[in-house]
Amino acid sequence: MDQSATAITLTNARMIVPGGVCEGWLRADRGRIVSLDAGEAPPHGGGEVVNARGRWVVPGAVDMHIHGGAGAAFTDADPERAMRIVEFNRARGVTTLLGGLVTATPSDTLKQVAALTELCDAGELAGIYLEGPYIAKSKCGAHDPALLREPDPAEFDRILKAGRGHVRMVTVAPELPGALELIRLAVDSGVVAAIGHTEADYDQARAAFDAGATVATHLYNQMRPLHHRDPGPIAAALNDERVTVELINDGVHVHPGAAALVFASAGSDRVALITDAMSATGLEDGEYTLGKLRVVVEGGRAVVAETGTIASSTIVLPDAVRRTVHDLPGVGIEAAVHSAAATPARALGLDSAGLDAGVGSLKVGNRADLALLGRDLAVEAVLHNGAWVHRS
Known part of the structure; x- marks a missing residue:
């Protein structure tokens, strides 16, 4: 199986990251956040591309x-x-x-x-x-x-x-x-x-x-x-x-x-x-x-x-x-x-130290756990360990 099929890229996202808000894109691959930046998404690298349409993207x-x-x-x-x-x-x-x-x-x-x-x-x-x-x-x-x-x-x-x-x-x-x-x-x-x-x-x-x-x-x-x-x-x-x-x-x-x-x-x-x-x-x-x-x-x-x-x-x-x-x-x-x-x-000591991947924040290297919030901050989609577990 092509490993790129496990990748998901979110574009046009308002992400709550350590230190503030980043408006841009996030890429997850094989259960991890592998890149995250402001601006437009990089050239398509395979996998699924999801337009967040300016919605909040927050850590699980x-x-x-x-x-x-x-x-x-x-x-x-x-x-x-x-x-x-x-x-x-x-x-x-x-x-x-x-x-x-x-x-x-x-x-x-x-x-x-x-x-x-x-x-x-x-x-x-x-x-x-x-x-x-x-x-x-x-x-x-x-x-x-x-x-x-x-x-x-x-x-x-x-x-x-x-x-x-x-x-x-x-x-x-x-x-x-x-x-x-x-x-x-x-x-x-x-x-x-x-x-x-x-x-x-x-x-x-x-x-x-x-x-x-x-x-x-x-x-x-x-x-x-x-x-x-x-x-x-x-x-x-x-x-x-x-x-x-x-x-x-x-x-x-x-x-x-x-x-x-x-x-x-x-x-x-x-x-x-x-x-x-x-x-x-x-x-x-x-x-x-x-x-x-x-x-x-x-x-x-x-x-x-x-x-x-x-x-x-x-x-x-x-x-x-x-x-x-x-x-x-x-x-x-x-x-x-x-x-x-x-x-x-x-x-709880789950943020990064001593773990395969940390949780609790959107940053490169952490586990790809996140939620997309819609109107009234309602959860519309959830990514856990790099895979969708809910999409409305």
Whole structure:
């Protein structure tokens, strides 16, 4: 087969690239971005040529915190069901994601990690994310409080071994006994440590960041609130240049005014838009499960049936990008796209270093993951690993 048949050239594109906007062309070949420049496209070098007609061309989104979609959950411990989530998101412009797990029994967690490891080995998932079990009962949210436990290095080591190097991030409440030691163990093992679901005060959060934690899990939600005499983990995260702050901008979890404050304080280089999405994403309202808990979805808003606590979201990441551009004063498309792609990719170490090809930005050498946006920033086409996975 002629290798040029794998090549795709986009012309007349408005591309969001590192440092700004480039109006011109991009060429992908054998799964990689091989050239990108302003102006008219170079002489035709074979393969497919697509006229972007001045549409936005943006890097594929990177969702570092997601639990499910299309009726499936990563906690199902079923690679086929997990692939349903991957394919559902991929067709909507989310070309990189972690398999997010919630608090479960030790044995169930090991089964779930083992199942997701298969997809990590195959390159379908970028890693595994553990939200719990080492979080505060008073801030458990949609986690089963009966299954929460104190940080346990021996258990964590068993999880790491089951993950065969694919556990990429873990959330810990830093005020728990042994939390700082577990954060150090995670970092030493190549795992990104995050703080969240926490009652930590300002100094305890700072201690966690000094121990190596570099992410704040869904800022504002399920953590000690910001107060001018008790600033807590929110101020500690926003004040620390080492920390990436996750933000669920779905119109439910965080008020637009509070979300805009995060961007104004930390900037798009440190704000990672996430979904925290559950299995109901893409489906009608009704009753679902998150882990072992019953969740009711009405009008797209998901809450735990027994407590009324907000339980995950039902959006895909490009929805958060559109909402950010439309609803947050002073945050334009470049910043929103950066927070949905480059920032989470960097926070997870997926941007380039040590990889076959980086993700999260349109630059030569990176994986050819991108989306074409149409009216109202709707995703019209998606390229993943140099091949079309969606074209409207």
